[in-house]
Amino acid sequence: MKFPSGLFLCCVFLAFHIPRRADAQVAPEPTPFANVVQGYHYVWGDEFDGNALDLAKWQYRTDSKLWSTQLPANVSVAGGHLQIALKKEDAGGKHYTGGGIISRQRFEYGYYEASFRVPPGGGWHTSFWTMAYAGNGGTKPGNTQEIDICEQDSVKHTNFSAGIIAWGNSRRGIARKYTHTPNLGEGFHVWGCEFTPQSVKFYFDGQLTHQANAAQFKQGPQNIWLTCIAAAFGGTGRVDDSKLPAVAEFDYVRFYAK
Numbered sequence: 001m002k003f004p005s006g007l008f009l010c011c012v013f014l015a016f017h018i019p020r021r022a023d024a025q026v027a028p029e030p031t032p033f034a035n036v037v038q039g040y041h042y043v044w045g046d047e048f049d050g051n052a053l054d055l056a057k058w059q060y061r062t063d064s065k066l067w068s069t070q071l072p073a074n075v076s077v078a079g080g081h082l083q084i085a086l087k088k089e090d091a092g093g094k095h096y097t098g099g100g101i102i103s104r105q106r107f108e109y110g111y112y113e114a115s116f117r118v119p120p121g122g123g124w125h126t127s128f129w130t131m132a133y134a135g136n137g138g139t140k141p142g143n144t145q146e147i148d149i150c151e152q153d154s155v156k157h158t159n160f161s162a163g164i165i166a167w168g169n170s171r172r173g174i175a176r177k178y179t180h181t182p183n184l185g186e187g188f189h190v191w192g193c194e195f196t197p198q199s200v201k202f203y204f205d206g207q208l209t210h211q212a213n214a215a216q217f218k219q220g221p222q223n224i225w226l227t228c229i230a231a232a233f234g235g236t237g238r239v240d241d242s243k244l245p246a247v248a249e250f251d252y253v254r255f256y257a258k
Helices: 005-017
Strands: 041-046 058-060 068-070 077-078 081-091 092-103 110-117 124-131 144-151 159-166 172-180 189-196 199-204 209-211 223-231 246-255
Touching: 041 223, 068 223, 077 092, 081 223, 110 124, 110 144, 110 223, 124 189, 124 246, 159 189, 159 199, 159 209, 172 199, 172 209, 223 246
Parallel strands: 068 092
Antiparallel strands: 041 246, 058 092, 077 081, 081 092, 081 246, 092 223, 110 189, 110 246, 124 144, 124 223, 144 159, 159 172, 189 199, 199 209
């Protein structure tokens, strides 16, 4: 059967010009960096693509600890990044301010991943870690694990540590290791951690750095923390005021489960 030429042209026009339904285009599910783990699906995360922190997902860290007080006002979202401002100012009895956020939701077994860049200048402790949040804005530990996926001291930009604190076992440290890196203040890098009942595996830029036997500590649900505070860690003698104000920037954080 032949179509009249006018009808054929009309069909072609409609095929190319009928608007598509907005929900027909589904964004691909984020996958773990370099596919370092298999069999997981994306469950939760934040790409920080808006213009404000999603308070349905996050709450603020607001304690005064070590050299800084953590302020909600120092936390912002812009340009696709979570930004934690670092300042020399008096607050809460400290002379510096930092900040941080804590997930409202708790997670346990799965794969955790975040991409971020640490601030310039010595004196700042940037962390991606997990621990059950006890409330009141601070870091009072529970009686299960703290998994430090990355703890980085900006006095030296070419290493970080990762490991576990077993709060249910008299604060016993497990599998703490320092990893040599490129300059972590010059670009974004990716940290990951696979937590199962049997093991904890730590990753940096898609490469396994080390692992621990999870039977060594009491296990339980945990919140995700993204923080940056002023601290005398890693051989830090003082905060480098010449580099302030500064920011720690997080590109995304994600959680996957089987």
